[in-house]
Amino acid sequence: MSYSTRQREAILNTLRRADRPLTPQEIREGANADSAGIGLATVYRALKTFMARKEVLLVEIPGNPPCYEPADRGHHHHFVCDRCRHIFDLRGCVQDLDTLVPRDFSVQRHDITLYGVCAACGTGEG
Amino acid sequence: MSYSTRQREAILNTLRRADRPLTPQEIREGANADSAGIGLATVYRALKTFMARKEVLLVEIPGNPPCYEPADRGHHHHFVCDRCRHIFDLRGCVQDLDTLVPRDFSVQRHDITLYGVCAACGTGEG
């Protein structure tokens, strides 16, 4: 049994509203805009509950703090801007990943992260 | 100026001897087999020095502790066994990664990590 609370609603809404994975801090700030006074511990507890229900996914990108996003966005990967450090969702995937491993290995999932410069950062400068 | 010491030699040899990225702890153990008494701080200091010289690379894989490997292994990616948690080097890469991003984004590098079951773990069980 888990209760539905205004805090959890605000947290989930914040995640859904965002177009990219958010850090617990960012989630807290967004959720407090909806419903003030939400503590970081509550964010972590809610994320844990949502992850157990497979409603939220953890997005771990080397060099960036852990982020979370709704699980209903389908299979996708991420782009990290080396300048602003923001994470962007990408659509699509690539083929032939299985060919990279020896025949006696079985591949069950994969992560792809692209790094570079996003549109905003690339336009602003040279 | 940096000196060549028995500790650093042992650390570098350990990294070269391995066929996969190692954690600082694993490096320490391996290096101590060569030359006893090497402390963890020394391992970190040596790794820092080697990374500054681009002789060693940091390999960060979500869900696994940070690992290090020699930089002369060329462009490659990694496979993580979900059972034994070991990291394996993979050869080859995939094409068309640039097509995943909007035209006004520029991709400068990428990480690909495959997860599944390695040969040893897959053979041992069903």
Add this chain to the structure above:
DNA sequence: CCAGAATTGAGAATAGAGTATCATGTGTAG
């Protein structure tokens, strides 16, 4: 509305990775 279970906020506590400190030991140029 009521009871009891679940949740919350705040801050302390923990965990893991890496760094600082400092007295001592070692490598290298000359």
Add this chain to the structure above:
DNA sequence: CTACACATGATACTCTATTCTCAATTCTGG
């Protein structure tokens, strides 16, 4: 060989991310 900068080992410490604690509050079913 000598001087001296650099490196080492042990340990304490920092930093960041996350969990725990606990009293107080909020849900939900009936």
